[in-house]
Amino acid sequence: MDKKHVEDRLRQFETLCRERGLPLTIQRREILKTILQRDDHPAAEEVYEAVKDRLPGLSRTTVYRVLEALVDLGVVRRLHHPGPNARFDAKISRHHHLVCRLCHRVIDLESPALDNLKLPSIGSQGFKVEDYSVHIVGICGECAKKEGLGIRD
Ligand SMILES: [Zn+2]
Ligand SMILES: [Zn+2]
Incomplete structure (x- = not known):
């Protein structure tokens, strides 16, 4: 996310906290900022690694x-995609993901075609759809390259 967009989102978050009467702690701000600045869908542990030097005394639990x-x-958003850990995404507009089954990389995918999928009629099962996102599982470019090298060796 570019710098201006990150600043906008942080300002929106400040407003939201004020409206809800929630304290805008430095931890909340820094953690959100970190996720906004990355597009690799970090897991909690990666967020911790990224912010721990800036927030002395921060625990994993926090x-x-x-x-x-x-x-x-x-x-x-928490991603409900397969993988060993829950991943977090600051991009909250509808988008989709390419998931590498080897390195578990999660890559954003914008696709108007997928945004406008005609979902089968699910209402009869008493299920109300609120949102959906498509994940496509495969092997990322980098892993494919590595695999290719492996074969040549
Ligand atoms: Zn990969
Ligand atoms: Zn995403």
């Missing part, structure tokens, strides 16, 4: 708690 709070507030 990072987990703040991530939960950010998800509850709707400013960050």
Whole structure:
């Protein structure tokens, strides 16, 4: 996300906290900022690694708690894609993901065609669709390259 967009989102978050009467702690701000600045969908551990030097005394538990709070507030999404760890995404508009089954990299995919999928009629099952996102599993470019080298060796 570019710098201006990150600043905009942080300002929106400040407003949201004020409206809800939530304290805007430095931890919340820094953790959100970190996720906004990255597009690699970090797991909680990666967020912790990225912010721990800037926030002395920060514990993993606090990072987990703040991530939960950010998800509850709707400013960050938790990805429900397969993989060993929950991943977090600050891009909250509808988009899709390419998931590498070897390195578990998650790459954003913009696709108007997927945004406008005609979903089968699910209402009869009493299920109300709120949102959806498509994940496409495969092997990323980098892993494909590595695999290719492996074969040549
Ligand atoms: Zn990969
Ligand atoms: Zn994403």
